Amino acid sequence: MIEKVLKAYGLEYLECEIEPFGNGLINQTWKVSAKSGKYILQKVNTNVFHSPQDIASNTLKIKKYLDRVSPQYLFIAPATTTTGLGVFEDNEAFYRLFPFVADSFTVDAVTEANQAYHAAKQFGKFTRILEAFNPHDLKVTIPDFHNLSLRAEQFTLALENGSQERLKIAKWAISQIETFSWIADQFKELLQENSLKTRVTHHDTKINNVLLHVGSGIGLSVIDLDTVMPGYFISDVGDMMRTYLSPVNEEETSLDKIMVRHDVFLAIYKGYMEEMRRSLIFREQELFIYSGQFMIYMQALRFLTDYLNNDIYYPVSHGEHNLMRAKNQITLLIAYTKSEEYFKQIIKEYEADLEISSSKIISN
Template sequence: MIEKVLKAYGIECIDCEIKPFGNGLINQTWKVFAPDGQYILQKVNTNVFQSPVDIADNTLIIKKYLDRVAPQYLFVAPIITITGAGIIEEGDGFYRLFPFVANSFTVDTVTEAEQAYHAAKQFGKFTRILEAFNPQNLKVTIPDFHNLSLRAVQYSMALKNANKERLKTANWAIEKVKEYLWIAEKFKQLQVENSLKTRVIHHDTKINNVLLHIESGRGLSVIDLDTVMPGYFISDVGDMMRTYLSAANEEEISFEKIKVRSDVFLAIYKGYMEEMRRSLNLREQELFIYSGQFMIFMQTLRFLTDYLNNDVYYPVSHAEHNLLRAKNQITLLMEYTKSELEFKQIIENYETQLESLNGGLSMNV
């Protein structure tokens, strides 16, 4: 099957070596070692992305725009087939092929603040460089993906319909969620106020969706563009907060290990704002810390909703898997919220230093 797919790109794989690549949970990925170079081949998960052609169309329209306005920007777009398609349907699925970027690597966990800085800078740069591009020209690949209002409604329905046993087991999580419902109410109010500008947003800012330079460690580009669509900056910043700040990921069951790292918070702020400072309005800048609460709470609701719905969405390995994930995220939200004053001070100190530095440079000039 794979050989037939590669042939559509003009690659004869008599001497190819094909190996599974990465540890992504959504799409199936291989690294292809061909006589003429190295490639990344993906099979799109059509259970998640029900219209794979929309993904290809989005990527193609962005590539055409960037080729015109920012040809120097490293945009890792799928290779076009012999017939001019950005994605092909073969057998039981849809496939696309990417060039493998030489001298690049990815990491699965933020182990040092500098990694978070480079990732935040790359995600910020991606949105900034597309600032003049009309996001409404993009197709929505996952409807309501980061619609917290909808997630809150889905959670309420799950509460009403859940069986008594699961409701009882989840009681602690349910009671904790009540304390943070203000986050969903605030999001609803922000939409009423029209405080958030719609932009081209990545929507999946895990650290392994950034290519880093193998020698310097600096950021090269963002990858995994399936969820690129119209959205709000709080999705990208919030997902970085959710997945970078704690060394323990969402599968950790020893909740005492879930702590937020202030140096990583500063790195996210510094990297993202270096690119997006002039793009974000003052109200949006005030929401930088809220973005983490927004995403952590939304993921809490998604895990807890799935548990109450008898695990119909996320793969689980045991009966309380989703409940433990929800408790994990609640713990992260609690730690994050306890650090809110510290985060504000970190931002204030950084901005003061930056203003002092810029003032000094102006005088020197």
């Protein structure tokens, strides 16, 4: 199969070295070393992305725009087949080929604040340079992906129709989700008030979706553009909060290891705001901290809903897997919310220092 795919891109299978690459849970990925260079080959998971052609269409539109307005920006667009297509289809399987960026690497977890800073800066830059691009020109690759109102409705249905046994087992998690229901209520209000501007949004801002430079650790570009579509900045910032702040991820079962690293929060704020400060309206800037609550709560909600529905969406390795994931995210949400006043103080002090520094530059 891979032989046929490579041939579609003008590569000779027998002349290529092929090896599995990365540990992504959605798409199957290989690194391909050929005479003409190195590439990343992916098989698109059509169970998640029902229309891979939409992803290819979005990427092509963005590439054409960036080639015109910001040609120096490193945009990792897929190569085209010998027939000029952005995705290769064979027996309802879809593949795409990307150039491998030399002297780059990714990390799977934030181990130091500097990594969070460079990642946040890259995600902010990506949205900023596409500010004049009409986000509604993009196809929606996963409908309602970050629609918290829909997730809340699905949770309510799970409470009514879910497993009675699991409803009893998940009593603590359910009560916590209901305690934090104000987060979903606020999201609904924000939409009614038109407080959030629709932008080109990445929607999957995990640290391993940023290329870092091997020598300096500086961010080079964002990758994994499958979920790039119209959205709100709280999705991107919130997902960084959800996946960067704690030293352990959503699979951690020892809840006492879950914590919020304040230096990482500041790094996210600095990196993102350096790029997006002039783009975010005042009300959006006020929602910077809320973005973390928005995404952490939604993920906890999704895990718990899936548990109550007998695990119909997320792959699980045991019967309590999704419940454990939900408890993990609820614990993170509690820690995050307890840090809210400290976050405000961090932002206030940073902005004050920034204003002083700017005044000195102007005076000189």
